[in-house]
Amino acid sequence: MTRPTRRERLRTATVTEIKDGARRLLVTGGPEAISLRAIARDMGMTAPAIYRYFPSLEALVIELAGDLFDELRRHVEHARDTVGVDPLDQLAAMARAFRDWAIQHPAEFTLAFGSTVPGMDAFQDGCLDENHPGARFGMAFLRPMIELWRRAPFPTPPADVLDRRLAASLEPLRRAHGDVPVEVAYVFLTGWTMLYGLVSLEINNHLRWAVSDPQALFEAALAGFLAQLTGAVATPAGAVTR
Amino acid sequence: MTRPTRRERLRTATVTEIKDGARRLLVTGGPEAISLRAIARDMGMTAPAIYRYFPSLEALVIELAGDLFDELRRHVEHARDTVGVDPLDQLAAMARAFRDWAIQHPAEFTLAFGSTVPGMDAFQDGCLDENHPGARFGMAFLRPMIELWRRAPFPTPPADVLDRRLAASLEPLRRAHGDVPVEVAYVFLTGWTMLYGLVSLEINNHLRWAVSDPQALFEAALAGFLAQLTGAVATPAGAVTR
DNA sequence: TTGCCAGAGTGAACGGCGTTCACCGAAATA
DNA sequence: TATTTCGGTGAACGCCGTTCACTCTGGCAA
Structure with a gap:
């Protein structure tokens, strides 16, 4: 069991940040308010970047x-x-x-x-x-x-x-x-x-x-x-x- | 109780046609598939026309x-x-x-x-x-x-x-x-x-x-x-x- | 019969969305 | 040091709801 590499740590951190953002949108605006663009905006990113972590919005919602x-x-x-x-x-x-x-x-x-x-x-x-x-x-x-x-x-x-x-x-x-x-x-x-x-x-x-x-x-x-x-x-x- | 005027008859017919279209989309593609543009397309109309009958998509869905x-x-x-x-x-x-x-x-x-x-x-x-x-x-x-x-x-x-x-x-x-x-x-x-x-x-x-x-x-x-x-x-x- | 007008519908436009793609820089690896 | 991998960008496409200025037409009053 080796310690996760730096890349892996950053990656999981980003994944959880994305999910946290999705959840925040869910709570404040309902399920329909969850959008990749809004999540990315809150993170200071652009929407296509999220596709490095989730294959689609639907997949993200399912995992959430x-x-x-x-x-x-x-x-x-x-x-x-x-x-x-x-x-x-x-x-x-x-x-x-x-x-x-x-x-x-x-x-x-x-x-x-x-x-x-x-x-x-x-x-x-x-x-x-x-x-x-x-x-x-x-x-x-x-x-x-x-x-x-x-x-x-x-x-x-x-x-x-x-x-x-x-x-x-x-x-x-x-x-x-x-x-x-x-x-x-x-x-x-x-x-x-x-x-x-x-x-x-x-x-x-x-x-x-x-x-x-x-x-x-x-x-x-x-x-x-x-x-x-x-x-x-x-x-x-x-x-x-x- | 007077008979509904011609205008009123046409209007209610259009209203039901809109609702029928919305329901068809609901059945075939789920709730998210209901869209004013798709309904209008199926009716041979444009989306803004629906606003003569419903104030918003949400209102239409609620009525449905x-x-x-x-x-x-x-x-x-x-x-x-x-x-x-x-x-x-x-x-x-x-x-x-x-x-x-x-x-x-x-x-x-x-x-x-x-x-x-x-x-x-x-x-x-x-x-x-x-x-x-x-x-x-x-x-x-x-x-x-x-x-x-x-x-x-x-x-x-x-x-x-x-x-x-x-x-x-x-x-x-x-x-x-x-x-x-x-x-x-x-x-x-x-x-x-x-x-x-x-x-x-x-x-x-x-x-x-x-x-x-x-x-x-x-x-x-x-x-x-x-x-x-x-x-x-x-x-x-x-x-x-x- | 004529003139008017409410009401139905259009097309363009705005902003937002998911998603794709070519591209780029940096970091890990060899 | 050279190369590959990974994360991220910006532009673009097509969809969406919604607004607005506009046209047309059927029904009604004068």
């Missing part, structure tokens, strides 16, 4: 989106590692960290999770596993749920809901981390859907007509979901009968 | 998004009106219609629900009620759930989850349609979140790493949610104990 995803994942994992060892506490902390990051970085959240350009689809077809943004996220949330299930299986839907077809459909997820039980995979996906859906609706202002205090709704939904994992029979909504 | 929302809402309501009078059947049909439309019109779905340009936020601040896309949708799904609750209240989370703060937070929604009980408002929101989240994840290809057959997952989640509304104690995931 990947970086943002990693940042969000680190944020979530940090929350998990700070809260203790109880998987339930970890899941709660991770969900809250997810929402907090999204609220503090709405433009970045939108770029990272938004439907990216058509070209990205094909790109992601190839590497279903490691590279897909959603995958890295899923793994982080999946692990505590597996641990929870290992300690004490939580109530799950009956076999007529978790049928054979569903089991087959969840095969990719179940393979992704050892051998995940169908029940865990399914409950994980409902939780992830709720978390993503709620935060996404809030960020996109699709809740304002109905909810004045989204955090209250978020905490209720979180409590409801976690109650389901404790053995109490609960809806995602959190309905409980003992 | 509104139209798409209405189309989706009509699609969902049509499904509801076709399936019969049972609210449970209606909800199932509406949810499936929602997903079907999104799958058949992914570009339109993304535009309608996507985080629109910053300018639209301020616009939507003023008219929280009628004009917000999410609101019109909510109403459609909310009605059957109210009817269901009227016939037979379904199990809901205990009071420590549906606390006073949450009740206050849901005030806008509860006022939107007479006087909606907190329980109904909350369960409705969890259902809407699941529906939006699941479809949105599927459209954005954020499920591909985990799920090979999204319809199976959708049907399971739908069954789980509806089970909750029948009086069986069920999770959003659909866990049931009798």
Whole structure:
């Protein structure tokens, strides 16, 4: 492992400066405000120079989106590692960290999770596993749920809901981390859907007509979901009968 | 009510032709492909002429998004009106219609629900009620759930989850349609979140790493949610104990 | 019927954009 | 020291949204 040469150091510094500029434009002016010319201007350069570092604007944006995803994942994992060892506490902390990051970085959240350009689809077809943004996220949330299930299986839907077809459909997820039980995979996906859906609706202002205090709704939904994992029979909504 | 003059007829025809062109570009090339010059070219016109009909490209896109929302809402309501009078059947049909439309019109779905340009936020601040896309949708799904609750209240989370703060937070929604009980408002929101989240994840290809057959997952989640509304104690995931 | 005018459309222009290409200087390498 | 590689420039092309001065024409009032 040799120390990077001077050229390499300068190059990576320039790359990060370009990405920082792109992010600044994203935050201040939205995704459409990201332009090679503006980035170059802020750096005291000309636009064609950026082509020495990225093959196109689209490639730069895609790489930026990947970086943002990693940042969000680190944020979530940090929350998990700070809260203790109880998987339930970890899941709660991770969900809250997810929402907090999204609220503090709405433009970045939108770029990272938004439907990216058509070209990205094909790109992601190839590497279903490691590279897909959603995958890295899923793994982080999946692990505590597996641990929870290992300690004490939580109530799950009956076999007529978790049928054979569903089991087959969840095969990719179940393979992704050892051998995940169908029940865990399914409950994980409902939780992830709720978390993503709620935060996404809030960020996109699709809740304002109905909810004045989204955090209250978020905490209720979180409590409801976690109650389901404790053995109490609960809806995602959190309905409980003992 | 007088018949529209000839001028007015020509004008509305041109307006729809412009919107149709914009939509065609959206479908074939994504949101970024919508350009006044391309629309005008397809119509055999020049770009500045469009300014006689729309004050800017952004205004055109916003209006198009509104139209798409209405189309989706009509699609969902049509499904509801076709399936019969049972609210449970209606909800199932509406949810499936929602997903079907999104799958058949992914570009339109993304535009309608996507985080629109910053300018639209301020616009939507003023008219929280009628004009917000999410609101019109909510109403459609909310009605059957109210009817269901009227016939037979379904199990809901205990009071420590549906606390006073949450009740206050849901005030806008509860006022939107007479006087909606907190329980109904909350369960409705969890259902809407699941529906939006699941479809949105599927459209954005954020499920591909985990799920090979999204319809199976959708049907399971739908069954789980509806089970909750029948009086069986069920999770959003659909866990049931009798 | 005649005259006017609102409204639709045009063409040129401005500035901004992504991208390509020929070119140049300096730094690393041989 | 000679050469190659790398980072950067400036000009250019074609696209874009938008503005503006202008023409033309269909409908309406006198």
